Amino acid sequence: MKTRRFIHPATVFFLLTLLVVCVSWVGSIFAWEQVQNLLSAEGLRWMLRYAGDCFTRSSLVGAVLLLFLGGGLWVNSGLLESCRQYWKHERKLSRKERRGLFLSWTTGGVYLLLWLFLAFGPLNVVRSATGTLADSPLSDGICYVVSLGLGLMGAVYGFVTDFYRNDADVVRGMSGLFRILPEYFVTLFFVIQFFAVFQHSGLYLFLALPASIWKGIYCVCCLFPLWYGRPHRTL
Structure with a gap:
């Protein structure tokens, strides 16, 4: 039995973008307050100048790229699947897998404690000039910190279970989510x-x-x- 196919989300948002352009034109005709006509000369100039930059300069894109690198090691090394099977008791993990889980989560725990110490300890290294976490280097680089932690845990699991043998394996693992999604x-x-x-x-x-x-x-x-x-x- 074939699964029912739905319109792809990329197509949906492309069509919605065209709809917004058309509605902005209608709004300009009826003089809707604060609505700009994107089919005007000024609107077309804006789309030519900034349409691509909106994507490349988006902070969200950079954050997702960083999280994909660390998350890729979680998926590619098998750590995510082992965690799922362990908690759902789907099968008995091998000795290497259990050891890999223990060491990877231990690594993650030590890594977390390190950042908690830097964030709330006596050293004012990752906090702002006022001593808070708001607008601090840690808050600005939180995606990098999370990605690095995920990557360390995935790499430890991969090496312990002999799935990774060298640095090339780790680099390929970092591209795991890019291949899956x-x-x-x-x-x-x-x-x-x-x-x-x-x-x-x-x-x-x-x-x-x-x-x-x-x-x-x-x-x-x-x-x-x-x-x-x-x-x-x-x-």
């Missing part, structure tokens, strides 16, 4: 394009969307393609 960044491009066009058109101001709701919808739309593009088991 090759369409994610394509979809993310269209998601970011839609929100950039929607924001520049002024429609979000016309609809009076609160900033908190705007950010929540943006985050959900950026994360949804991860679920959509995940590998599905065949029955």
Whole structure:
């Protein structure tokens, strides 16, 4: 029995972007307050200048890239699957796998304690000039810190279980999520394009969307393609 195919999220956001452009034109005709016509000369100039930059300069894209590197080692090394099988008791893990789990989680625990000490200890290394975590180097680099921790745990598990033998294996492991979710960044491009066009058109101001709701919808739309593009088991 064939599974029902749905329209791809990238196509959905591409069509939504075209819809926003058309609605902005209609809004300019009816003089909607704060709505800019994206089909005007000024709107076309903006899209030519900033449409690509909205994606390449997005902080979200950089954060996802970093998390993919560390998360790739979790997936590629088998650590994620072993954790799932251990907690669900699907099968009995081998001695190497149990040892790998113990050492990887120990490594993660020590790594976490190190950063907790740097964040809340007497050393003011990763905190801001005022001694808080708000706008601190740690908060700015949290994605790097998390990715590095995930990568260390995955690498330890891979070497303990003999899945990794050298540095080349680790480098290939870091690309694991890029191979599993090759369409994610394509979809993310269209998601970011839609929100950039929607924001520049002024429609979000016309609809009076609160900033908190705007950010929540943006985050959900950026994360949804991860679920959509995940590998599905065949029955």
